[in-house]
Amino acid sequence: MLMYVYADNAATTALSPRALEAMMPYFSQVYGNASSLHSPGQRAAEALQKAREDVAAAINADFKEIYFTGGGSEADNQAILTGAAIGARKGKKHIISTAFEHHAVLHTLAKLEKEGYEVTLLPVHENGVVTAQDVAAAIRPDTALVTIMFVNNEIGTIQPIAQIGAVCREKGVLFHTDAVQAVGHVPVDVKALNVDMLSMAAHKFHGPKGVGALYARKGVPLVNVIEGGQQERGKRGGTENIPGIVGMAAAIKEATENLDEDMAYVTALREKLIEGLSKIPHSRLNGDRQQRVPGTVNFCFEGIEGEGLLLWLDQKGVAASSGSACTSGSLDPSHVLLALGLPHEIAHGSLRLSVDRWNTEEEIDHILQAVPEVVDYLRAMSPVWDELERGVTPHLI
Numbered sequence: 001m002l003m004y005v006y007a008d009n010a011a012t013t014a015l016s017p018r019a020l021e022a023m024m025p026y027f028s029q030v031y032g033n034a035s036s037l038h039s040p041g042q043r044a045a046e047a048l049q050k051a052r053e054d055v056a057a058a059i060n061a062d063f064k065e066i067y068f069t070g071g072g073s074e075a076d077n078q079a080i081l082t083g084a085a086i087g088a089r090k091g092k093k094h095i096i097s098t099a100f101e102h103h104a105v106l107h108t109l110a111k112l113e114k115e116g117y118e119v120t121l122l123p124v125h126e127n128g129v130v131t132a133q134d135v136a137a138a139i140r141p142d143t144a145l146v147t148i149m150f151v152n153n154e155i156g157t158i159q160p161i162a163q164i165g166a167v168c169r170e171k172g173v174l175f176h177t178d179a180v181q182a183v184g185h186v187p188v189d190v191k192a193l194n195v196d197m198l199s200m201a202a203h204k205f206h207g208p209k210g211v212g213a214l215y216a217r218k219g220v221p222l223v224n225v226i227e228g229g230q231q232e233r234g235k236r237g238g239t240e241n242i243p244g245i246v247g248m249a250a251a252i253k254e255a256t257e258n259l260d261e262d263m264a265y266v267t268a269l270r271e272k273l274i275e276g277l278s279k280i281p282h283s284r285l286n287g288d289r290q291q292r293v294p295g296t297v298n299f300c301f302e303g304i305e306g307e308g309l310l311l312w313l314d315q316k317g318v319a320a321s322s323g324s325a326c327t328s329g330s331l332d333p334s335h336v337l338l339a340l341g342l343p344h345e346i347a348h349g350s351l352r353l354s355v356d357r358w359n360t361e362e363e364i365d366h367i368l369q370a371v372p373e374v375v376d377y378l379r380a381m382s383p384v385w386d387e388l389e390r391g392v393t394p395h396l397i
């Protein structure tokens with residue numbers, strides 16, 4: 001029987017049974033509106049409060065610093081628009097970010113540029129990391145906000161968030177991190193990280209889709225993305241998604257309760273993946289070998305197209321991705337790989353495999369059998385590979 005391995009956990013994860021079980025009563029039994037004064041409403045309000053406390057505890061925040069949103073993108077939008085608004089009040093309209101952020105960040109920044117803000121996108125070093133020194137050098141007297149992702153979603157590299165946060169604190173600049181790929185996968189402590197705002201999304205750690213949260217340090221006045229009622233301390237209108245929020249809290253508790261053990265387990269799976277895939281000739285691991293989240297790897301294979309690779313891997317029983325799920329349907333090379341300085345020809349042929357604590361060693365073996373087979377098969381048909389092999393064009397890897 002063909003084994004099918006889901007190795008695309010950076011795109012989204014399966015809902016955990018514990019989270020599902022926690023959510024169930026809130027669909028049909030405890031269905032009150034948390035703003036209502038009657039007892040069904042109050043039961044919903046209690047669940048909301050408990051979930052807020054659990055999510056806060058998982059990142060060492062106070063429950064009053066957690067604002068539930070409709071996912072990671074919304075949290076990113078709200079954080080960046082907040083930084084921009086606070087800056088504008090003081091005449092500061094410069095924002096620093098990186099060239100390899102998620103589109104929820106990049107497109108929000110592009111919108112602000114049209115409104116007269118100036119955005120500096122720091123280039124990323126070839127190992128997929130920006131440094132605190134890079135950030136310090138880019139800060140100006142009119143810098144309103146620094147927004148830099150914790151873990152890159154395509155290549156898995158970890159940014160030195162605590163050091164960057166320290167630089168921002170020292171210079172009095174607001175600091176946001178998109179931690180959507182970090183929460184539930186590596187330790188996240190908002191105090192140790194020196195962050196003012198931090199985004200997360202439940203579906204990246206086995207919670208439900210369409211729910212996330214923005215951490216905003218006490219005293220950071222959020223601006224609304226969605227106007228409405230007084231929900232979320234008046235900062236996010238709309239009747240709360242109680243089942244989703246309860247599911248998020250259950251999932252974050254589950255993901256963080258054995259984090260050290262899980263990280264060691266997933267790191268071992270990843271190391272096996274890297275060792276196996278590195279044996280494929282003319283392949284390249286993208287991003288730093290060490291400074292990365294346990295479960296995500298990204299490889300380039302010279303001479304092949306990412307799309308073909310994904311379709312054939314699916315046939316062979318492996319769900320993978322070529323970088324960001326939002327762009328893998330397009331033929332554009334990944335903006336992340338281009339930001340690392342990779343040439344277009346190579347940035348086209350990338351493969352992201354993202355495993356987590358739900359994957360097994362047998363599944364890694366299956367991946368390590370399927371990928372070399374598909375790479376060989378596609379190279380045998382590839383005119384580009386033929387030219388490389390005949391020496392008509394030089395190998396780049």
Ligand SMILES: *Cc1c(COP(=O)(O)O)cnc(C)c1O
Binds near residue numbers: 070102149
């Ligand atoms: C998935 C992801 C997002 C978007 O989160 P949604 O919940 O899908 O809106 C933002 N940033 C990063 C780094 C992500 O991986």
